Amino acid sequence: MRTHFINWRLVLAATVALGAAASLAPASAEVSLKGKRVQLIIASSAGGGTDRVGRLVSQYMEKYLPGNPTIVIRNMGSGGGKIRAANYLMNKAKPDGLTFMQSDGTVISPGTLRRRSARYDPKKFEYIGSLNRGGAILFVSRSAHKRLMDKSKRPVIVAAISGTRSWQAMPMWGAEFFGWNVRWIPGYRGVAQMSKALRQGEIDIFATNNAYIIAQLQADGVIDLVVQDGQVVDGKLSPRPSFKSVPVFSDMLKKAKISKLSAQGFLSMTAPSQVDKWMGLPPGTPKEIVRMYRAAYKKSVTDPKFLEVGRKQFSKEINYIDGQTVAKMVLEVNSAPAAAVDYAENLRKKYGLAAFKKKRKKKKKKKAKGS
Incomplete structure (x- = not known):
């Protein structure tokens, strides 16, 4: 398809x-x-x-x-x-x-x-x-990089911020379609806390679009870059100019020929970014x-x-x-089909990310007899 x-x-x-x-x-x-x-x-x-x-x-x-x-x-x-x-x-x-x-x-x-x-x-x-x-760049600590594709090893730990963050789609779809060996730990408050946790070996993966945080981690020999969201320029999704050698994750999904529903689910999370x-x-x-x-x-x-x-x-x-x-x-x-949003939420549940409380559907009031 x-x-x-x-x-x-x-x-x-x-x-x-x-x-x-x-x-x-x-x-x-x-x-x-x-x-x-x-x-x-x-x-x-x-x-x-x-x-x-x-x-x-x-x-x-x-x-x-x-x-x-x-x-x-x-x-x-x-x-x-x-x-x-x-x-x-x-x-x-x-x-x-x-x-x-x-x-x-x-x-x-x-x-x-x-x-x-x-x-x-x-x-x-x-x-x-x-x-x-520019879109988020997802990276992994150098000490954990080899374990990312080896499920015989202990999982690579992904930091998660509460709520829906677009970059979290990359490791979720990576686990689902490319066999990434990952496990999530939710509850982090932001990039500063995650950066500190990565340096201390508490986590192995997260993403940010802040090029200066990435450059600092690279300069210190802490991380390897893995994939990116990319950036829309002149109507086309392309690699960020500063990270041209880093693969755009949606291009990887196109080559993998994932289903229309899973592609729409991915977009429902990442397009807002x-x-x-x-x-x-x-x-x-x-x-x-x-x-x-x-x-x-x-x-x-x-x-x-x-x-x-x-x-x-x-x-x-x-x-x-x-x-x-x-x-x-x-x-x-917001033109994403409801089934695509459901797909994304089901992946969040599958990989241990907290699901949000959905809105209750309003019940139609029954008409009184004789009215």
């Missing part, structure tokens, strides 16, 4: 057409935020990757938003913070241009949307734009405010000083994605 993967080139081409049509619309009166305090909700604890991206972008948004408003940051981190932040943007934030959010691909994942606590629809957000820092660190406004925000934020965001993330700092802090491969394209990608990501 032919394997199906999202054609990002068609997604981006369709978005360009939409953008051209939108550009023909008459310009409305300029909106100004002079003297205003704007709240930025960051769906992360302080110090995390999403937080660091949001804080840096906000510094430049203050510069480029008309009226130079003061941006006040509010973190929503531990204890389901990503979902809590999305719920807030969907249900509580006013669509007046005084609240926007910094989040990541996890929030738009079909698996995340199945959680009982998720009370939002990502297709309804007004997307400002996104920064794609290509959206990466996005900013958005509440549903119903007036179009002139959305355009104002999109213009300021583009100026912010293409500012030479921003790029200089961002390439040092996050990745050399920072790729700006405009808001219309993000909206189109979110729509494509």
